Amino acid sequence: MSAIAWIAAVSLAAWGFLLLGQGFFWRTDQRLPPREAPSPWPSVAVVVPARDEAEMLPVSLPSLLAQDYPGRAEIFLVDDSSTDGTGALARELADRFGGLPLTVVSPPEPESGWTGKLWALRHGIELAREDGPDYLLLTDADIAHEPDSLRELVAAARTNGLDLVSQMARLRVTTAWERLIVPAFVYFFAQLYPFRRVNKPGARTAAAAGGCVLLRTETAERARIPDSIRQAVIDDVSLARAVRAAGGRIWLGLAERVDSVRPYPALSDLWRMVARSAYAQLLHNPLLLIGTVAGLAVVYLAPPAGVYAGLSGGDTPAGLLGGAAWAVMAGTYVPVLRYYRQSLWLAPLLPFTALLYLLMTVDSAFRHYRGRGAAWKGRTYARPEAAPER
Structure with missing residues (x-):
């Protein structure tokens, strides 16, 4: 198989794990648990x-x-x-x-x-x-x-x-x-x-x-x-x-x-919302950033790349593996779209959305190293250190 086909195969395996082994994260059934009125009601x-x-x-x-x-x-x-x-x-x-x-x-x-x-x-x-x-x-x-x-x-x-x-x-x-x-x-x-x-x-x-x-x-x-x-x-x-x-x-x-x-x-509003804390999520660690970018590329971007290779270059294994991974990916996104009452046609666009999040995460790291860090309403937390004990 070609290199893109192997990468698509890895992506499909990753989606198999995410579908069944990541706590069924894609389901939207975690709502308030059963409850009864307490007596008396607490303050x-x-x-x-x-x-x-x-x-x-x-x-x-x-x-x-x-x-x-x-x-x-x-x-x-x-x-x-x-x-x-x-x-x-x-x-x-x-x-x-x-x-x-x-x-x-x-x-x-x-x-x-x-x-x-x-x-x-x-x-x-x-x-x-x-x-x-x-x-x-x-x-x-x-x-x-x-x-x-x-x-x-x-x-x-x-x-x-x-x-x-x-x-x-x-x-x-x-x-x-x-x-x-x-x-x-x-x-x-x-x-x-x-x-x-x-x-x-x-x-x-x-x-x-x-x-x-x-x-x-x-x-x-x-x-x-x-x-x-x-x-x-x-x-x-x-x-x-x-x-x-x-x-x-x-x-x-x-x-x-x-x-x-x-x-x-606007896209700029959403971009700022994500970028102000994305690198903090990665503990401001460059190695975690590199791993995250690579992981997002393999999991979310390789499937459409495999489909493209299959359709344009005749790479049938890449096309089939990429298409299967893309289908699983889109299927896991459907419950969230239903929760938000959005068109299910947005599900196949998840790779593009993931690419935007990848770029926002990289931009979050750039902001951090430029001293702009987690900016919010006039305050910037550029390079947080461990909080001192009192």
Whole structure:
């Protein structure tokens, strides 16, 4: 066989493993586990870090204020040095809509060794703990919740003895670029952190989705959250690992009634979203970057290359092997497309989407070595070192 045929054969073998041996990552059936209403309902503090979120708050904050929760619950919004009136707007929305009580706090700029979001969460959690809540709901300022969201999260945690319950919010999919890239973001995340493995007690795999995390307060204190992860760029995965290391039980799944309202209309918007943390995912390790690029090329790009070699060059083995690998690849993508209610014709385009993610990952490394690192709303975490112990 030709070299491209052998590479296509390796790709097909890899897809055989991914299909059956990677925790069935491609399935979308990990939703909130069976639950019953607890009696009495535990108390909850909702902590929302917000930096320049005046555009998002009119959509997201009223959904939190309107939570239909039978127990005691209150909201703490941390205005993280915003310049667009985020804090004032939050108070105005609370006055207008009523609902759960809202407290707005404005901490100073982050101390050295902290990322901005975790610094904001630290202040929000400290304020929330004064009232001794049983649970903390950590949710981003661009996340909208259905009225029963908090109730269902708490019931799931209480019924199943979970210390952390996290739902991956359904991201916005409206523009052509969002349709091409956003479902793949969830697909690739699940491939790295198969939800079934995350949810298996005692498993080594740990992950969470930072936009919606319900956390038992006692466990957060035992795991020293957020101090123990204060310099983490990928804070949600670090949070889950800290909770599991402290003996906590974690659960991660797809949301049905929790949505991200942040738009990413252009390719450049999506590119920045991925590139700001992709190299951090690889621990800023050049060897891991090289291995990832090679792996993506073999797994995602070799199948269409094999088909092309078969059609244009008469390389029948390459064409057949590449076509088989491409078919398995597209088939594993179908459940995520259905979850996002997108056309299944996007499934064969996954190699092109993977190429974009490959380029975003390489660009993330370039940004890091140029000192631009994980940039977000005016802050840059260029070359993070190990967080110093206090």
